[in-house]
Amino acid sequence: MTTPIVDxxxxxxxxxxTLDCQAxxxxxxxxxxxxxxxxxxxxxxxxxxxxxxxxxxxxxxGQRLYSSTDKEHVPPDKRRFGYVFQDSALFPHMDVKSNxxxxxxxxxxxxxxxxxxxxxxxxxxxxxxxxxxxNLSGGEKQRVxxxxxxxxxxxxxxxxxxxxxxxxxxxxxxxxxxxSVHSTFGTPMIYVSHSASxxxxxxxxMLVLREGRPVTYDKVSSALVHPGLSEITDxxxxxxxxxxxxxxxxxxxxxxxxxxxxAKLIAPATHRSPGENVMVSITAGDVILADEIPSRMSxxxxxxxxxxxIHALDYRALIYVDIGVQVxxxxxxxxxxxxxxKVGEDIYLIIKTNSVVILDAAD
Amino acid sequence: xxxxxVTVLTLQIxxxxxxxxxxxxxxxxxxxxxxxxxxxxxxxxxxxxxxxLPPVVVGYLLLIxxxxxxxxGGLLNSLFGVEVVFTWVAAALAAAIVxxxxxxxxxxxxxxxxxxxxxxxARSLGAGPWRVFFTITIPLAYRGxxxxxxxxxxxxxxxxxxxxxxxxxxPGRTQTLPLAIFSRVQxxxxxxxxxxxxxxxxxxxVTLALHNWLLERSQEESSVR
Numbered sequence: 001m002t003t004p005i006v007d008x009x010x011x012x013x014x015x016x017x018t019l020d021c022q023a024x025x026x027x028x029x030x031x032x033x034x035x036x037x038x039x040x041x042x043x044x045x046x047x048x049x050x051x052x053x054x055x056x057x058x059x060x061x062g063q064r065l066y067s068s069t070d071k072e073h074v075p076p077d078k079r080r081f082g083y084v085f086q087d088s089a090l091f092p093h094m095d096v097k098s099n100x101x102x103x104x105x106x107x108x109x110x111x112x113x114x115x116x117x118x119x120x121x122x123x124x125x126x127x128x129x130x131x132x133x134x135n136l137s138g139g140e141k142q143r144v145x146x147x148x149x150x151x152x153x154x155x156x157x158x159x160x161x162x163x164x165x166x167x168x169x170x171x172x173x174x175x176x177x178x179x180s181v182h183s184t185f186g187t188p189m190i191y192v193s194h195s196a197s198x199x200x201x202x203x204x205x206m207l208v209l210r211e212g213r214p215v216t217y218d219k220v221s222s223a224l225v226h227p228g229l230s231e232i233t234d235x236x237x238x239x240x241x242x243x244x245x246x247x248x249x250x251x252x253x254x255x256x257x258x259x260x261x262x263a264k265l266i267a268p269a270t271h272r273s274p275g276e277n278v279m280v281s282i283t284a285g286d287v288i289l290a291d292e293i294p295s296r297m298s299x300x301x302x303x304x305x306x307x308x309x310i311h312a313l314d315y316r317a318l319i320y321v322d323i324g325v326q327v328x329x330x331x332x333x334x335x336x337x338x339x340x341x342k343v344g345e346d347i348y349l350i351i352k353t354n355s356v357v358i359l360d361a362a363d
Numbered sequence: 364x365x366x367x368x369v370t371v372l373t374l375q376i377x378x379x380x381x382x383x384x385x386x387x388x389x390x391x392x393x394x395x396x397x398x399x400x401x402x403x404x405x406x407x408x409x410x411x412x413x414x415x416l417p418p419v420v421v422g423y424l425l426l427i428x429x430x431x432x433x434x435x436g437g438l439l440n441s442l443f444g445v446e447v448v449f450t451w452v453a454a455a456l457a458a459a460i461v462x463x464x465x466x467x468x469x470x471x472x473x474x475x476x477x478x479x480x481x482x483x484x485a486r487s488l489g490a491g492p493w494r495v496f497f498t499i500t501i502p503l504a505y506r507g508x509x510x511x512x513x514x515x516x517x518x519x520x521x522x523x524x525x526x527x528x529x530x531x532x533x534p535g536r537t538q539t540l541p542l543a544i545f546s547r548v549q550x551x552x553x554x555x556x557x558x559x560x561x562x563x564x565x566x567x568x569v570t571l572a573l574h575n576w577l578l579e580r581s582q583e584e585s586s587v588r
Binding site for chain 1: 478480481483484485486487488489490491494498499502503
């Protein structure tokens with residue numbers, strides 16, 4: 001294992017609630033996951049330096065940022081972390097451009113790795129620059145907030161439920177942007193969320209918090225099926241957020257053909273043109289598994305996949321299948337037994353057209 | 364001519380009182396509302412105390428402090444040989460103290476209206492506390508701050524009770540509009556008294572109109588968010 005990106009032990013006491021959590025995060029995208037009130041945001045604020053813990057230590061790449069024993073506390077403005085708040089916290093007395101430039105101007109020239117032009121083009125903000133932030137849509141606000149944080153060339157990006165106040169279709173777009181941030185700039189991220197679907201779409205590792213204590217820290221695919229998660233996660237409504245490319249969009253049948261991983265999927269019509277990338281959502285409980293193709297049926301999508309992991313939980317089971325990308329399917333334990341599924345075997349996924357939801361808000 | 368002189372002196376005293384108060388009121392509001400320093404509760408009460416006390420009490424306490432045998436007055440006298448009591452400076456100090464709570468409380472309300480999240484977010488973008496104060500807190504609260512300043516100013520213009528005790532009512536030196544009106548009424552000089560009343564009312568109306576307009580604008584601003 002390489003040096004952890006963030007290493008901490010944080011104790012923060014409030015009346016009736018204590019956060020006491022120790023962990024080491026690896027690089028990449030780490031999610032802090034838990035129900036509301038589990039201490040996720042408190043932990044993030046302690047890492048950001050906005051809150052000072054009562055006890056413990058926080059280090060970034062081996063560099064000490066906080067230590068209660070040495071009475072050390074690096075203030076948030078000296079940590080070089082980008083922070084994106086749930087409500088975007090844009091400065092209302094500045095236009096979009098000034099918001100983005102606020103932190104950029106404060107970044108020493110030698111540390112500027114990302115230009116404002118780059119973030120403006122990445123988040124497609126060029127036609128919003130002179131707009132007041134007051135009359136932006138929720139999705140636009142979050143894009144500006146992300147651009148503003150990234151323009152400081154942060155060493156680490158902290159995201160506090162950035163999708164929580166957005167409609168479903170906007171969420172898809174922001175997830176796509178976040179993925180491209182990671183692939184374009186390689187900035188490590190800590191992502192706070194109470195949505196297992198978002199965590200699955202974005203994170204490599206996850207720390208699960210429950211009442212201020214860590215439950216588990218593991219790879220997302222393993223942590224997701226940890227017994228401690230069953231009470232905070234409704235697996236049936238778990239959404240697979242998948243990147244897709246529009247292949248054809250023939251208006252006649254009201255259908256769109258998409259490429260997801262190596263599979264072709266039929267979805268309801270979208271206004272997006274062929275070649276464009278979109279985010280689709282497929283709910284884990286909406287997928288049917290079959291060991292052969294039914295001869296006649298109404299569902300338009302039959303996709304051959306390979307079973308990668310099988311996790312039995314209570315009376316349900318989560319099956320991780322591979323269609324070029326990973327898709328999680330939720331079935332009952334009884335079905336699992338009847339079908340006799342085994343890791344490595346091939347299986348057909350049957351998905352109704354309407355269960356492939358294109359998140360195509362043009363925000 | 365007499366009216367003009369009194370008006371100018373009144374405005375001078377009120378202006379000096381306001382200039383003294385602004386940095387203290389803004390700083391104190393920041394400490395109480397934004398920094399939430401230990402002892403904020405007590406600070407808040409001390410800042411508001413002149414509002415709850417009879418101005419005569421404030422004037423009397425000032426007289427004790429600034430008098431030749433008082434701790435501050437004695438020091439000034441022995442160091443510089445100056446006497447503050449019964450000068451326009453004493454009138455300005457009295458007006459400053461009495462008008463302070465109105466200014467400070469209005470500024471506190473306007474600062475409370477600035478979302479802490481915006482200040483946190485500025486910190487995370489690399490701004491230190493001073494920069495956050497001048498680029499986020501002040502620009503977002505400035506209309507409320509101006510309204511507080513005007514409210515303090517209008518209160519300083521009308522100050523009577525504390526001034527008469529610590530500065531007396533010396534024509535041309537410490538006699539402000541309210542004191543001049545009082546003295547004219549006592550002398551039965553109703554014509555001049557009424558003229559001064561008209562000036563008082565006009566000053567009050569103009570200042571309050573400006574104050575209300577600013578406050579309305581600042582509320583509009585925060586409600587759009």
